[in-house]
Amino acid sequence: MQNRTSLSERAFRTVIFLLGLVALLTGANVALGGIATLGLQGPTDFVAAIRPDAYAAHDSHVRFLGGLWLGVGLLFLAGAWNLRPLKPALQTALVLTIIGGLARFSALRFDVQFGPDILGSFLAEVILMPLLLWWSTRIARS
Numbered sequence: 001m002q003n004r005t006s007l008s009e010r011a012f013r014t015v016i017f018l019l020g021l022v023a024l025l026t027g028a029n030v031a032l033g034g035i036a037t038l039g040l041q042g043p044t045d046f047v048a049a050i051r052p053d054a055y056a057a058h059d060s061h062v063r064f065l066g067g068l069w070l071g072v073g074l075l076f077l078a079g080a081w082n083l084r085p086l087k088p089a090l091q092t093a094l095v096l097t098i099i100g101g102l103a104r105f106s107a108l109r110f111d112v113q114f115g116p117d118i119l120g121s122f123l124a125e126v127i128l129m130p131l132l133l134w135w136s137t138r139i140a141r142s
Contacts (some may be wrong), residue, residue, distance in 0.1 A: 032063075036059075091133060100120065
């Protein structure tokens with residue numbers, strides 16, 4: 001049983017590490033690029049500002065949120081190496097990611113929500129993250 005638990009924990013650490021890399025990359029894309037992004041996830045010419053002051057304020061908010069996501073990525077990477085002491089923080093980040101995924105519904109744009117640009121992220125947020133949260137509680141019992 002100890003080997004199975006050890007294997008499960010190693011697998012969990014690997015998944016958290018890979019997700020940390022994704023969050024780090026996508027977080028940096030927004031934190032450093034703002035609304036237009038750095039272009040790491042596609043074209044940057046999808047928005048034009050008609051009110052530069054308002055755009056700058058919203059861009060600052062978006063950069064902040066990108067920085068939070070980058071921070072989640074750093075937490076996941078740290079948790080891959082130091083799982084036990086960081087487990088409560090990881091579980092909190094997983095719950096917050098689930099809430100963020102569910103918040104996407106507030107746009108009431110199901111064509112976008114379930115379209116090719118968002119569907120993968122959305123499924124990770126509302127299916128993968130709850131599974132990881134459950135998995136993390138199983139590791140906690142060992």
